[in-house]
Amino acid sequence: MKALVLAGGSGTRLRPITHTRAKQLVPVANKPVLFYGLESIAAAGISEVGIVVGDTQDEIEAAVGDGSRFGLQASYLRQEAPLGLAHAVLIARDYLGDDDFVMYLGDNFIVGGIESLVGRFRERRPSAQIMLTRVSDPRQFGVAELAGDGRVVGLEEKPREPKSDLALVGVYLFTPAIHDAVAELKPSWRGELEITDAIQWLIDAGHEVEPAVISGYWKDTGNVADMLEVNRLVLESLERRVDGDVEDCELIGRVVVEAGASVRRSRVVGPVVVGAGTVVDRSYVGPFTSIGADCVVSGSEIEYSIVLARSSIEGVRRIEASLIGHDVEITPAPDTPRAHRLVLGDHSRVQISS
Numbered sequence: 001m002k003a004l005v006l007a008g009g010s011g012t013r014l015r016p017i018t019h020t021r022a023k024q025l026v027p028v029a030n031k032p033v034l035f036y037g038l039e040s041i042a043a044a045g046i047s048e049v050g051i052v053v054g055d056t057q058d059e060i061e062a063a064v065g066d067g068s069r070f071g072l073q074a075s076y077l078r079q080e081a082p083l084g085l086a087h088a089v090l091i092a093r094d095y096l097g098d099d100d101f102v103m104y105l106g107d108n109f110i111v112g113g114i115e116s117l118v119g120r121f122r123e124r125r126p127s128a129q130i131m132l133t134r135v136s137d138p139r140q141f142g143v144a145e146l147a148g149d150g151r152v153v154g155l156e157e158k159p160r161e162p163k164s165d166l167a168l169v170g171v172y173l174f175t176p177a178i179h180d181a182v183a184e185l186k187p188s189w190r191g192e193l194e195i196t197d198a199i200q201w202l203i204d205a206g207h208e209v210e211p212a213v214i215s216g217y218w219k220d221t222g223n224v225a226d227m228l229e230v231n232r233l234v235l236e237s238l239e240r241r242v243d244g245d246v247e248d249c250e251l252i253g254r255v256v257v258e259a260g261a262s263v264r265r266s267r268v269v270g271p272v273v274v275g276a277g278t279v280v281d282r283s284y285v286g287p288f289t290s291i292g293a294d295c296v297v298s299g300s301e302i303e304y305s306i307v308l309a310r311s312s313i314e315g316v317r318r319i320e321a322s323l324i325g326h327d328v329e330i331t332p333a334p335d336t337p338r339a340h341r342l343v344l345g346d347h348s349r350v351q352i353s354s
Contacts, residue, residue, distance in 0.1 A: 001100045001101060002095075002100075003101060004104070005034075005038070005105075006085065006104070007024045007052060008082055022059050025056075026227060027292065028109070028231040028290065029238070030291075033109060038067070038070045041070075042071040045118070046102065046118070047071065048075075049075070050075045050096070054078075057076065057078060060076075075095060077095055078091075079091055084193035084195070085105075086193035086194055089178060089179070089182050090193065096179075098176045100175050100176070101174055102172070103195075108169070110214075117171065118173065121210075127174070127207035128177075128209045129172070129174075129211075130152065130168055130199065130210075131169035131172070132211050132213045133167055134166060134213075135165060135167040138167050139160065140167075141167035141168060142155060142158070142167065142168035142196045143155070143156050143163065143164055143168070145163040146164065146166065150211065152209045152211050154200065155168075157188065157197070169214065172195065177207055181201035181202050182198050224323045228288075228306065231290055235254075235270075235272070235287075236271060238254040240255055240256070242257045243261075244258055245261070245264075247264045252269045254270040255269075255271070258278075261275060261276055261279070262281075263279075263281075264280070266284065267285075268285045273290050273291065275290075275291055275292045278291050278293060278296070279296050281296075281298045282298060283297045284300075285302055286303025286320075287303055290305075290306050290307065295307055297312075298313070300330075301316070301317060302318075302320070305321065305323070306322075307324045307328075311329070312330065315331060315332045
């Protein structure tokens with residue numbers, strides 16, 4: 001079995017962070033989201049992975065390399081435009097050959113990995129195995145309809161009127177039968193080759209498509225709120241470790257201070273991770289905060305946030321629920337006289353806090 005990891009796409013919902021960086025490399029708990037997926041693939045006993053890349057290929061390739069750090073053999077497959085998940089399967093045809101494969105969306109996060117799911121697929125070997133989870137708004141996802149006996153009878157991509165609340169999670173397992181389905185597809189109304197259409201083709205052709213409804217945690221880390229939530233979840237599993245320098249500080253709970261970091265005259269309430277080379281001075285760092293490498297937090301307060309490498313926060317009273325990119329500088333605004341200029345129509349009502 002091989003793995004096909006999708007690491008293209010422009011990450012529009014995470015802009016401006018992803019204007020200059022691949023969305024799959026935005027870190028949670030100071031590790032890129034993509035790395036968690038690669039580790040899950042290796043843990044499932046898969047050693048060969050094809051990584052589908054787009055405009056951020058150089059960055060992805062520099063981060064992952066040949067895959068050996070994960071126990072994998074990585075190959076890179078160029079997708080010239082994001083034309084759908086099934087299009088990624090299409091361009092990977094020669095690489096995949098006649099092997100079974102797992103397709104993993106590189107910006108998805110699944111607690112507990114995929115080892116049991118891959119084991120189940122290897123035992124039963126349906127033409128396709130899809131992962132499903134219940135969501136509050138299925139209109140944002142591919143949605144599966146199940147018969148009374150649990151069989152998958154229909155799939156639809158982002159339906160206006162969903163037939164169930166079962167959304168497809170970003171992990172799929174296929175036999176080579178999927179290639180016949182993909183070859184028959186036409187672009188959808190979105191202009192993409194939809195993997196849901198390919199799986200529906202398998203169903204209509206009499207192939208076995210097996211669902212696996214998961215009750216564990218899954219997130220598509222496509223927006224800031226989801227990134228912060230995944231960061232919170234990963235930090236929950238931290239074990240306290242202080243490898244850096246700590247002086248005149250109060251460290252409470254599960255706090256990780258990486259080697260080379262310095263925390264002075266500060267209060268840190270875990271779970272928190274402070275990256276290598278970072279300086280925290282006269283500050284408060286609150287729960288569920290990840291501070292990347294070579295940052296400075298001085299005279300400031302921050303919690304429930306992600307700070308990427310080489311950024312500085314100096315003299316800022318309170319930051320929370322924030323995603324701060326690389327090489328960012330945050331300082332107080334200069335004191336200036338405040339005034340309100342108003343052009344108000346008849347019968348207006350305005351409340352101003354002065």
